[in-house]
Amino acid sequence: MHELSGITLHTLNTSKFKTNTLVLKLKSALTEENVTKRALLPYVLQTATNTYKTSTELRIYLDELYGATLNVDLSKKGEFHIITFRIDIANEKFLKDSTPLLQKAINLLADVLLNPLVEGGYFSSSIVENEKRTLKQRIQSIYDDKMRYSSHRLVEEMCKNEPYRLAANGVKDDVDTITAQNLYEYYEQVLNTDDIHLYAIGDLDEEEVINFVEKAFPLKSRQKSLHEVNKGKNVTSENEVIDRDDVKQGKLNIGYRTNITYNDSLYPALQVFNGIFGGFSHSKLFINVREKESLAYYAASRVESHKGLLLVMSGIDFSNYEKAVKIIKEQMVEMQNGNFTDNEIAQTKAVIKNQILETIDTPRGQVEILYNNEFGSIDRKAIEDIISNIENVTKEDIINVAKQIQLDTIYFLTGKED
DSSP states (O other), X not given: OEEEXXXXXXXXXXXXXXXXXXXXXXXXXXXXXXXXXXXXXXXXXXXXXXXXXXXXXXXXXXXXXXXXXXXXXXXXXXXEEEEXXXXXXXXXXXXXXXXXXXXXXXXXXXXXXXXBOEETTEEOHHHHHHHHHHHHHHHHHHHHSHHHXXXXXXXXHHTXXXXXXXXXXXXXXXXXXXXXXXXXXXXXXXXXXSEEEEXXXXXXXXXXXXXXXXXXXXXXXXXOOOXXXXXXXXXXXXXEEEEEESOSSEXXXXXXXXXXXXXXTTHHHHHHHHIIIIISTTSHIIIIIIIISXXXXXXXXXXXXXXXXXXXXXXXXXXXXXXXXXXXXXXXXXXHTTOOOHHHHHHHHHHHHHHHHHHTTSHHHHHHHHHHHHHHTOSOOSHHXXXXXXXXXXXXXXXXXXXXXXXXXXXXXXXXXX
């Protein structure tokens, strides 16, 4: 890791890949005021720069770089919003052509971030308006996908007084308030205040990369933001929310507070807990809710690592609501009472280990692990340590995790009444 002015550079020199990958991450607090602008900004930036003034010109240049790809993505970790730019490019070491592709990719990434197409002092209005239309479609697509929508609604209700309720794609009603001018003003704020990390992964020369990045990213130094974790409210009673819509299958989602996040010592035990409870096809939710009782078309759970949530998702017939809720609750009691076997623990650890090994087989997966470690501000960087922590989880650890978990909100999306 190298602290440069305004940017933290992470280099991972490995001969595992024939390509080089650059991942640029910009982090800021998740706020209602800015989340929609942040959802729009990277798409405006990746459309054109002062060097490549149209999307077509930019794509032609990527083709010239041996078919390099440029992508943007939005996400949230805990109560932070993350903008990600990623370039995958061939490694010139494996080509007859000696074109310095890595340097060109770093310069292109810097061009996208620091040299946008500007007209009259602000972003191009036509680009902003086009991307606003696309952003509205992205937000609408969540409503149209009822599985994703019900997950979003659960979090919205569960965290209604917390920033985490906000979706990474922003708020549809706020899109029309964005102009080329106020978006550009926010962009300048991002450049001056966001926590910026650049990951370079591949068979590369570390000193060379540092030199390229220092020249390409002349950023102002800034104070690093703290990764404060807000685990949210203390649950005093269960909240039940029922929405009605024109759906043919009910969506039952249940949100729990685990009170455990990525940088807690019990986090590996939470991963194993989730694997036994609802994370995999051998889990209690899958076996008991879906297979034995035939109550659900699907039933699974996942952990929100940096917020301390456990989210259960299931698709059921409308008439099975009460029975499904009862059986899901019973599975949690089984976990709290330690009613799971050593074989279930061993099987779950093996699946988690395989998932970790699959993750590090891709540059993108490696970056996510590194960024999670950076985000958690913990010294758990070696894959061997992560796997060892999983292997060391005991049955008592898992029961301890289960007893800390509190049911917060039951959300049900059902059909319209006759």
